[in-house]
Amino acid sequence: SDTEKGTYAHYMLKEIDEQPLVIRNILQKYQDEANEIKLPNDIRTSFHAADRVYIIAAGTSYHAGLVGKELMEKVVGKPVEVHIASEFLYNQPLLSPNPLFIFISQSGETADCRGVLVNVKEAGHPSLTITNVPGSTLSREADHTLHTYAGPEIAVASTKAYTAQMAVLAILAMDGAHAAGSDTDFDALHELSIAANAMETLCDAKDDMEQIARDYLFETRNAFFIGRSFDYHVVQEGALKLKEISYIQAEGFAGGELKHGTIALIEEGTPVIALSTQENVDLNIRGNLQEVVARGANPCVVSMDGCHRADDQVVIPLVHAYLTPLVAVVPLQLISYYAALHRGCDVDKPRNLAKSVTVE
Numbered sequence: 001s002d003t004e005k006g007t008y009a010h011y012m013l014k015e016i017d018e019q020p021l022v023i024r025n026i027l028q029k030y031q032d033e034a035n036e037i038k039l040p041n042d043i044r045t046s047f048h049a050a051d052r053v054y055i056i057a058a059g060t061s062y063h064a065g066l067v068g069k070e071l072m073e074k075v076v077g078k079p080v081e082v083h084i085a086s087e088f089l090y091n092q093p094l095l096s097p098n099p100l101f102i103f104i105s106q107s108g109e110t111a112d113c114r115g116v117l118v119n120v121k122e123a124g125h126p127s128l129t130i131t132n133v134p135g136s137t138l139s140r141e142a143d144h145t146l147h148t149y150a151g152p153e154i155a156v157a158s159t160k161a162y163t164a165q166m167a168v169l170a171i172l173a174m175d176g177a178h179a180a181g182s183d184t185d186f187d188a189l190h191e192l193s194i195a196a197n198a199m200e201t202l203c204d205a206k207d208d209m210e211q212i213a214r215d216y217l218f219e220t221r222n223a224f225f226i227g228r229s230f231d232y233h234v235v236q237e238g239a240l241k242l243k244e245i246s247y248i249q250a251e252g253f254a255g256g257e258l259k260h261g262t263i264a265l266i267e268e269g270t271p272v273i274a275l276s277t278q279e280n281v282d283l284n285i286r287g288n289l290q291e292v293v294a295r296g297a298n299p300c301v302v303s304m305d306g307c308h309r310a311d312d313q314v315v316i317p318l319v320h321a322y323l324t325p326l327v328a329v330v331p332l333q334l335i336s337y338y339a340a341l342h343r344g345c346d347v348d349k350p351r352n353l354a355k356s357v358t359v360e
């Protein structure tokens with residue numbers, strides 16, 4: 001059943017593997033007989049009416065929100081802000097006249113998000129929860145809910161919920177573009193099915209990911225991830241994954257920021273994992289990597305077919321530039337998993353963490 005590990009040693013590995021299926025499942029749920037996007041009308045209207053979207057979330061769901069912002073701004077042309085729930089709660093920014101609040105939460109129970117939702121409702125603003133648990137608090141209390149259909153996520157480290165959230169955000173963005181009459185050539189449904197296939201290819205490359213974990217992460221004290229544009233959001237998620245389950249100190253940085261301070265931390269052998277899936281910044285990120293290599297870093301490159309070089313360690317199959325996060329995160333999840341496994345960590349139940357954080 002959904003809540004059993006079966007032949008898997010850990011829920012996390014099972015849930016990583018389920019991702020292509022989850023995306024295909026989402027495609028079915030959000031598609032009608034004519035292969036058009038199927039979304040509740042009130043959500044469409046609410047999204048269309050908003051002059052600005054405020055995404056509120058925590059942790060990995062916040063990282064999905066960062067990608068959601070890119071999708072909505074690029075596909076719909078609507079301004080979007082993404083906020084860490086616990087920050088927004090005590091330091092609310094100025095709001096536009098007609099905001100729409102989107103809460104992204106796997107569990108639908110995150111107290112920091114709930115705090116914001118209570119205020120939002122009190123102020124009379126419309127709200128939408130994107131969650132994996134439709135009966136949850138955030139789902140019940142918001143005006144609207146979109147279900148991520150990822151199935152129960154048991155491992156504390158979120159994997160399939162994150163990619164499912166981004167898939168739903170992509171569908172919402174495309175629907176928003178249609179409702180606004182803007183001419184986008186981004187076909188979310190078609191591109192997501194291509195992304196699901198690419199995810200599957202990477203799930204089948206576990207031995208390679210284990211070898212990368214061995215080469216870079218079995219012994220190290222720290223690790224850095226760098227990326228630009230969409231890849232910057234994904235490396236933040238990659239770093240969170242690694243630190244929460246392997247206890248390796250890890251950070252994800254915007255490639256261009258290294259020289260503004262962080263590069264001082266690079267020592268002989270420091271692993272630096274660079275992500276390059278965006279053609280327009282490929283040369284820039286490779287330049288950033290050269291800068292750390294010159295200071296002794298041990299470089300690992302995850303690139304996308306099309307902007308890859310012969311000695312890149314991982315090459316992900318070609319997918320739409322806006323959907324690279326769904327695919328590029330898979331090798332990062334797997335590398336983290338194997339690093340944690342070989343360092344003897346409790347992969348599914350890392351120390352000091354709870355699956356859903358129901359206290360502020």
Ligand code: AGP
Nearest residue numbers: 059060061105106107110157158
């Ligand atoms: C992810 O691996 C973490 N365990 C954590 O950051 C999580 O994403 C965060 O607590 C938010 O949870 P939610 O999606 O259930 O609101």
